[in-house]
Amino acid sequence: MIELADQLPPKLGQTVRRLIKIKSAFLMLSTFILALTFFMVVLLRYVLKTDLFAYEEWLMPMCFWLFFLGSAVGTYEDSQIKADILESWLTNPTIVWWRKVIITSVELVVTCFLVYWAILMLRDEIASYPQWQTTIALRIPFFVPRLGIFVGFSFMAFYSALHLYVLLKFGTAGVIAQMDKSGITGNPGKGHP
Secondary structure, three states: OOHHHHHOOOOHHHHHHHHHHHHHHHHHHHHHHHHHHHHHHHHHHHHHHOOOOHHHHHHHHHHHHHHHHHHHHHHOOOOOOOOHHHHHHHHOOOHHHHHHHHHHHHHHHEEEEEEEHHHHEEEEEHHHHHHOOOOOOOEEEOOHHHHHHHHHHHHHHHHHHHHHHHHHHHHHHHHHHHHHHOOOOOOOOOOOO
C-alpha cells in the first residue's frame, strides 16, 4: 500500500506524518487508560466492594476523542470499513480512477458539511458559556467531547482533501501503480501502454 504522505509535497508530507504520529500516540495512550480504568473498576467493585467515583464522566470525553481521532486516522489510511464488492471487480484503471475521484469528492463534501455543523455546535456551546452543560459529579463541560467531534471531522475532511489532491495529481498512473503493486491487474510490477 502506498502511503498518502509519500505522495504529497515534502514539507506537507512531513507535517502529515507528525500529525499521524501524535494522533496514534494519543490513541494508544487512551486505549491503555480505558483498559486500565475498566480493570480498576472490576477490581474495586468485585474484589474490594467499593466503586471508582464518576469514572464514566472522565472516560466519556476520552472516548469521543478516541473515536473521532481514530476515524481521522482511518480516513488517512483509507481503511474505513466499506461494503464494496465493485472495487474487486473493476480492472480498467480509468474506471477505477473515476470511481475513486467521485467517491472521494462525495466523502469530502459530506465531511465538510459535518465540519460546518460541528462548528455550529461549538459556537452554541461557547455562546452559553457561564451556563455550560457539564457532567453531574466532576462538572466536565460538554464542550470537551464536542471539541473532539470537531477536531476529528476536521482531520477527516483534511485527509479526504489530500486523497483527492493525490488522485487528481497522479491521475490514472497512480491507480495503475497501486493496482500493479497489489497484483490486481494480473501484471504485477510491469508498466501499461
